[in-house]
Amino acid sequence: MPEKIKVGLVGIGNCFAGLIQGIEYYRKNPSKKVVGLIHEKLSGYGIYDIDFVCGFDVGENKIGKNINEAIYEYPNIVNWIPKEEMPKTSFKVYESPALDGVGIWVENRINPIKSIKTDAELTEEIKKVIKETGTQVIVSYLPVGSEKATQFWAQTCLDMNTAFVNCIPSFIASDEEWCKKFAEKNIPVIGDDIKGQVGATIVHRTLVRLCNDRGTTIEKTYQINVGGNTDFLNMKEQERLLSKRISKTESVQSQLDVRLDDDKIYVGPSDFIPFLGNTKLMFMRIEGRQWANIPFNMEVRLEVDDKANSAGIVIDAIRLAKIALDRGIGGPIISASVYLMKHPIKQMSDYKAREACEEFIKGN
Numbered sequence: 001m002p003e004k005i006k007v008g009l010v011g012i013g014n015c016f017a018g019l020i021q022g023i024e025y026y027r028k029n030p031s032k033k034v035v036g037l038i039h040e041k042l043s044g045y046g047i048y049d050i051d052f053v054c055g056f057d058v059g060e061n062k063i064g065k066n067i068n069e070a071i072y073e074y075p076n077i078v079n080w081i082p083k084e085e086m087p088k089t090s091f092k093v094y095e096s097p098a099l100d101g102v103g104i105w106v107e108n109r110i111n112p113i114k115s116i117k118t119d120a121e122l123t124e125e126i127k128k129v130i131k132e133t134g135t136q137v138i139v140s141y142l143p144v145g146s147e148k149a150t151q152f153w154a155q156t157c158l159d160m161n162t163a164f165v166n167c168i169p170s171f172i173a174s175d176e177e178w179c180k181k182f183a184e185k186n187i188p189v190i191g192d193d194i195k196g197q198v199g200a201t202i203v204h205r206t207l208v209r210l211c212n213d214r215g216t217t218i219e220k221t222y223q224i225n226v227g228g229n230t231d232f233l234n235m236k237e238q239e240r241l242l243s244k245r246i247s248k249t250e251s252v253q254s255q256l257d258v259r260l261d262d263d264k265i266y267v268g269p270s271d272f273i274p275f276l277g278n279t280k281l282m283f284m285r286i287e288g289r290q291w292a293n294i295p296f297n298m299e300v301r302l303e304v305d306d307k308a309n310s311a312g313i314v315i316d317a318i319r320l321a322k323i324a325l326d327r328g329i330g331g332p333i334i335s336a337s338v339y340l341m342k343h344p345i346k347q348m349s350d351y352k353a354r355e356a357c358e359e360f361i362k363g364n
């Protein structure tokens, strides 16, 4: 029996609600245990071998609650398992420094706590929690635009010898300086910006690769995304979006034989439509030329639950971080990052990335 993976959560929003409720869904429906999973077991670790031992947030209504309750608090909207059916845990949500985590559009929904603690007190408290709970892996699902907050948590991981899985587009696992720091301390880091299971990015990447592999030339492409949760509301603030656009655009550009000029490619979150909730809609178009310079185009509309999309990937990212810890491997875990994340330190085709990740799992 492998030991349990002790995981700390940063940003107890819809993504974590989807991850935790999803694990409970499989527990309640064992016949579905292979539906929606890339790996049922990873080096012996199953999906139930994870203990969420602490959480950190700024929401006044989440801090102090047990994790099983906090994941249902407003403005979270994932409700796959009724709240009263969720097993109780004694592990709690603690206060995190707000820094730049709370954007102007979501502030009145998050309702951040008015902290009475100094930064030093808060940092000390967080480190004490991590130590006492024996947290091995910290996963960040902070809002887009949380540069300072992400750096705070990356530094905390370095200080506490905790692996870091960075699911958001604030660059740590793809930043050379941060990678060096994680390598020097031999602590694994996987990131940045989770690539959904069958999300807009992987579909767009796969299709542009297909067009190039079949000899066509791509002239223009766009990808528009809309959704109705706090993630999309937060992304209405254009200043917070810079790194998200870089992450999503580079992920597609990296798959092209010849990069497109900036004015020939548009990839980004585009609007908030409240009644969509966690449903994300993606509209994608590719225009190109084939044999004898004859034009072609294609359009794709993808409709997907954004939170299922992310949980199906982070469940592997957590286990891969633990495997790296078990094997004493630190620094950026490139094979896991290229396969699971939009903005790794180096890019590969998704086919090669999968092969690399499988080799890593085998220990090669």
Ligand SMILES: NC(=O)c1ccc[n+]([C@@H]2O[C@H](COP(=O)([O-])OP(=O)(O)OC[C@H]3O[C@@H](n4cnc5c(N)ncnc54)[C@H](O)[C@@H]3O)[C@@H](O)[C@H]2O)c1
Binding pocket: 010, 011, 012, 013, 014, 015, 016, 056, 057, 058, 059, 076, 096, 097, 098, 099, 100, 101, 102, 110, 141, 142, 143, 144, 146, 149, 167, 168, 169, 193, 194, 195, 196, 199, 229, 230, 231, 306, 307, 309, 310
């Ligand atoms: N498919 C996907 O869902 C997907 C894919 C890629 C990236 N992401 C990214 O994952 C992140 C999380 O998405 P979500 O839907 O869970 O968002 P969410 O808005 O539901 O949750 C964010 C949580 O972070 C908390 N928070 C804000 N500032 C904080 C701070 N300083 N410290 C700790 N907690 C803080 C909020 O109170 C909230 O609970 C977003 O950045 C999103 O873009 C999601």
